[in-house]
Amino acid sequence: MHRKNFYLAFFAVHFFFVGVVSCRELFWFLSQSKTIFPPGFKSYSTRAENVGAGILLQNPGTPAVLREGVTTYVHLAGIESGYGFFAPNVPGTCKLVFELHYPDGRTESRVPEVSTNASGLRVSTLLDKIGRPQYDSLREVIVKMLASAVWRKHSDVTMIRAVFGVVMLPTADQFEHGVRESNEFLYSYDFAFQSAGPKNPNP
């Protein structure tokens, strides 16, 4: 019976975390996205999301041991994120194009290169992630890393301009009337390279 109680306790704690993480992500979606609810609902969602963060001991005032303990468990169990795949809306795809500048004045375009479709899906996921506002501080660092990866394969390049944008998708009706996907410019970064590696970027 003791063993059963142990399993019952595990069950309760585990699904408590699954439920709170799922609710928290749901409220995050509601606070950040266009939904069927009126705009005034966003403030309630933000508050509810903060309550979720508090329950998961993620607030700054929580002792680090407790916060890290919960964080570690949810990562080990794979339950650290919710399940709102393609929800509530399907955003446009983020796109990164590198403009390679050679010493002789030639330019050519490249996209981040991987060998398989499965890896390509991962790169696409990365680009979608860094397109979000919460990745503002990391975006340039990651784009610089991706530019460096391209430069290693084209080491005679002196400058790489990275153009980050989003692919705007037409609706079915628009597509029927000849509208096709278009690219919307978001950011651009210039990285100068020497033979030893990248110099300071000039965004």
Place this chain on the structure above:
Amino acid sequence: MRRIEFWKQQLIGFLFHAESDDWLALLRFGLGFQVVLYCLSVGKDWTDLLAGNGGLISRNLSETILALESPLIPRVGWIVAIGSRFGLSEENILSIVWYCLFAAGCFLLLGLFSRAAAIATWFLHLAAVKSADLLSYGMDNLTTIGLFYVMLSPLPDRFSLDWIWRKSRPQDGQQLGFWRRVLQIHLCFIYFFGGIAKATGPGWWDGSNLWRVLIRPPFNLIDPHTLLPWKFVFPAVGISIIVLEIAYPVFIWPRQTRTLWLVLICAMHLGIALTMGMYLFGLVMLILNLAAFGPGVLWHQRKALADASFAGSMDRSPNN
């Protein structure tokens, strides 16, 4: 007080029903297969995805962000640090990690040294996914969830080589029932919250999200011109997906509706895999669903195993 005791006994009866190991065999085999395919799918880019320096993006960046959350979450950097003490280069260590994960996946698939293979697969897969966290997506999480449950379940099952060759028999019907319930309930959470999140977006009601998801790179396997004549069914399909997901926790339990719901949800994942090219995502969802609800519904389930460790009755749930 008596009422609380009554509900506790009801819960215990529901969670600890004696169960056959058919579901666990399917989950073990399926996730072993999934991990092997995962290794093969990223094998050529493995070093680029996980290199500390000189890869696509630095592993150190993901691991630094991870360390800010908790220093205890497994990561490839730990293995690289250990390997470098023995004079191994990072590239060699990453290759060894890939071979170890591939081998662990094969062992899990075959059911050889099942428990050790399950733990090794979970750990190495988790470390790889967390060290490339910026490049990971939902499929990785769902695989981790499955591997976590396999690792904790009473292995080996009767289809494993451990059972056949090594005569290993640590079986426990009620524990098998408990872990199957955990998997079943987790799937209910996944679909319920997935469905609710979709329902809050206007685009799932008018079908525009379905159109967008199918023409959105890199999921645009089907030419939009081919999709266009079908645009009038998109609203109905979008609403059906919402209903299918939100109502999953209701209709997957009664025997009368379980087969229908399981077939529909599997068809949905098969459709996602084939129309969007998300083969590994589709596969892991099929594995989790078929393991959780397939035995006894889609095919005949063998008798429950004798209880070995839990005290109490050996009630077979009418709704396993």
